[in-house]
Amino acid sequence: MPTATSVNAGLARRRAAANLAATALAYAATAVVLVALASILVTLIGYGIGGLSLHTLITDTAPAGGHGGLLNPIVGSVIQVGLATLLGTPIGLLAGIYLAEFGGRSPLASTVRFVSDMLLSAPSILVGLFVYLLLVAPFHHFSGFAGVVALAILVVPIVVRTTEDMLRLVPVAMREAAAALGAPRWRVVVQICLRAAQKGLLTGILLAVARIAGETAPLLFTSLGNLNWSLSLNREMASLPVTIYQYAGSPADDWVQLAWTAALLITAGVLFINIVARIGLRGQNRS
Amino acid sequence: MSASAPSGYPGGVRSAAAERASSRLDPLFAGLARFSGLAVLLLLGGIILVMATGGWLAFHTFGPGFLVSSAWNPVRNVYGALAPVFGTIVTSFIGLLFAVPLAFGVAFTLTEMAPRWLAGPVGTAVELLAAVPSIIFGMWGFFVIVPIMARHVQPALIHSLGKVPFLHPFFSGAPFGTGLLTGGLILAVMVTPFIAAVMRDVFLSMPPVLKESAYGLGSTRWEVMRKVVLPWSRSAVIGGIMLGLGRALGETMAITFVIGNTNRISASLFSPGNTIASLIALEFPESSAGSLKLSALLALGFVLMVISFITLACSRMLLRRTG
Numbered sequence: 001m002p003t004a005t006s007v008n009a010g011l012a013r014r015r016a017a018a019n020l021a022a023t024a025l026a027y028a029a030t031a032v033v034l035v036a037l038a039s040i041l042v043t044l045i046g047y048g049i050g051g052l053s054l055h056t057l058i059t060d061t062a063p064a065g066g067h068g069g070l071l072n073p074i075v076g077s078v079i080q081v082g083l084a085t086l087l088g089t090p091i092g093l094l095a096g097i098y099l100a101e102f103g104g105r106s107p108l109a110s111t112v113r114f115v116s117d118m119l120l121s122a123p124s125i126l127v128g129l130f131v132y133l134l135l136v137a138p139f140h141h142f143s144g145f146a147g148v149v150a151l152a153i154l155v156v157p158i159v160v161r162t163t164e165d166m167l168r169l170v171p172v173a174m175r176e177a178a179a180a181l182g183a184p185r186w187r188v189v190v191q192i193c194l195r196a197a198q199k200g201l202l203t204g205i206l207l208a209v210a211r212i213a214g215e216t217a218p219l220l221f222t223s224l225g226n227l228n229w230s231l232s233l234n235r236e237m238a239s240l241p242v243t244i245y246q247y248a249g250s251p252a253d254d255w256v257q258l259a260w261t262a263a264l265l266i267t268a269g270v271l272f273i274n275i276v277a278r279i280g281l282r283g284q285n286r287s
Numbered sequence: 288m289s290a291s292a293p294s295g296y297p298g299g300v301r302s303a304a305a306e307r308a309s310s311r312l313d314p315l316f317a318g319l320a321r322f323s324g325l326a327v328l329l330l331l332g333g334i335i336l337v338m339a340t341g342g343w344l345a346f347h348t349f350g351p352g353f354l355v356s357s358a359w360n361p362v363r364n365v366y367g368a369l370a371p372v373f374g375t376i377v378t379s380f381i382g383l384l385f386a387v388p389l390a391f392g393v394a395f396t397l398t399e400m401a402p403r404w405l406a407g408p409v410g411t412a413v414e415l416l417a418a419v420p421s422i423i424f425g426m427w428g429f430f431v432i433v434p435i436m437a438r439h440v441q442p443a444l445i446h447s448l449g450k451v452p453f454l455h456p457f458f459s460g461a462p463f464g465t466g467l468l469t470g471g472l473i474l475a476v477m478v479t480p481f482i483a484a485v486m487r488d489v490f491l492s493m494p495p496v497l498k499e500s501a502y503g504l505g506s507t508r509w510e511v512m513r514k515v516v517l518p519w520s521r522s523a524v525i526g527g528i529m530l531g532l533g534r535a536l537g538e539t540m541a542i543t544f545v546i547g548n549t550n551r552i553s554a555s556l557f558s559p560g561n562t563i564a565s566l567i568a569l570e571f572p573e574s575s576a577g578s579l580k581l582s583a584l585l586a587l588g589f590v591l592m593v594i595s596f597i598t599l600a601c602s603r604m605l606l607r608r609t610g
Contacts, residue, residue: 022508022509022512023508025392026395026400029390030396033412034409034413037413043427043430092323094319095326095327098324101320112327114600114603115327115331119331121602122592125539126591129338129341130333130334140576156326182306215420217564217568221571245422248426249544263422263423266420266423274414
């Protein structure tokens with residue numbers, strides 16, 4: 001029969017072993033995730049850097065074997081992402097202001113908050129189908145404008161979320177001070193709260209840009225992609241993600257190469273914006 | 288303060304009339320903000336309404352049988368939702384099976400174990416993984432993971448688990464590299480950062496005194512995690528997992544590259560399949576406006592919307608309770 005101390009020693013050993021195993025597994029899980037990220041980045045750079053040249057950046061897409069570049073997808077992406085941000089940000093900002101400054105805990109505000117958070121994670125392909133039925137099917141043609149609207153719909157919930165969060169960080173005392181000086185409510189919000197939170201708000205907008213810049217599914221049914229140079233919002237418009245989708249599965253080697261280069265460009269852009277936004281956010285928290 | 292104040296700032300000399308005019312903007316501004324809030328609700332309402340209308344033709348033609356039929360035959364113009372729904376659920380389930388332990392490990396490491404200098408960069412790296420566009424996961428999956436699956440993982444599984452009774456139907460078939468298992472693995476990598484972020488935030492929001500008292504009683508780190516932190520944060524952790532599920536269900540581009548795009552139901556995890564989102568992305572360009580096929584795709588979109596909105600709604604409710 002084991003003595004009390006030996007039972008305790010066995011128990012302590014088992015507990016220490018369980019702790020060690022859990023620690024090792026947790027570190028291993030973290031390592032797996034980091035290896036996945038590293039593998040993605042190495043693959044992108046390895047395959048994509050070969051096609052990265054001035055020629056690629058300043059030449060339009062061309063038929064396979066035609067020494068094409070990525071100019072029209074790049075320009076198309078910039079136009080669509082830019083206009084979508086301009087369209088979606090004001091709505092998101094105002095809705096975020098409503099949630100933080102006016103709505104409080106009212107049933108309407110709680111519903112808006114709930115729905116906005118749901119839209120934040122909703123499948124983006126649904127947004128594409130929605131805009132297709134709304135803006136493409138009735139007019140019988142795809143258009144850059146429809147792509148802009150689809151992306152703008154994705155911008156709104158992201159901006160709503162960061163706007164509300166950032167406005168809630170602004171001390172109530174600042175609002176009270178402004179109100180005591182006789183400022184009307186809208187001035188308090190626009191000139192005091194928004195100004196105090198501007199760094200955080202900018203971060204939210206940047207994150208929204210980064211999110212929609214890589215979106216493919218909503219554009220497939222709206223702006224469709226265009227292999228010719230076109231700046232018209234009333235016609236099909238090229239974009240980097242859709243071009244990647246069209247080129248990656250093609251049997252032509254130069255198209256696959258361009259797909260990798262486009263993938264490298266878009267990922268570098270998206271990660272760069274994310275890092276900038278995160279640095280901005282850190283500054284906001286410190287101040 | 289007054290030196291840096293913009294002109295017209297309250298406190299400067301302003302006429303009473305200007306002050307009144309300025310105050311009159313208040314209801315307008317409040318109204319505009321409220322209207323934007325309502326616009327978010329209208330957006331959701333619009334999506335539900337428009338998707339239901341678009342799929343109406345298919346629902347009307349096939350009735351409830353649409354949901355339980357596995358047919359997808361453009362030649363005979365017969366469509367059913369079962370095969371893509373099956374693929375969506377199986378890939379998402381496989382994704383979560385791998386993502387939940389990975390995410391838990393990451394959150395455990397970041398909150399309890401890693402020193403500050405390590406936790407910062409690792410946390411940022413995991414967040415960056417969440418920011419990588421889904422089509423990039425698709426290309427990576429197709430060019431890196433699929434060959435590994437075809438050459439190493441699938442043959443190994445066929446020769447080991449494929450010989451075990453009861454398990455062998457799941458691990459048989461030709462090792463193409465694509466299929467449900469590969470799709471699920473890609474999904475796991477994609478949703479892990481989202482689940483990990485939620486778990487980390489919940490673990491960090493726990494009052495330190497609860498953990499400290501457990502440590503004070505001599506608990507190991509793992510015992511504190513399992514017997515104090517996890518029970519305390521259970522509903523939010525489940526909410527985070529549901530959030531990941533919501534993401535996985537609707538993932539389109541990554542899956543389209545690796546799923547194999549075949550509309551059939553098979554027990555084998557190596558069998559090429561389809562998900563709702565990948566089928567829509569693939570077949571949509573081949574469907575003419577107003578056709579029954581297009582309506583069937585929109586009806587599938589409606590089904591996906593119902594599944595993912597219910598999942599996300601549950602997730603939000605679970606997360607709000609603790610938050």
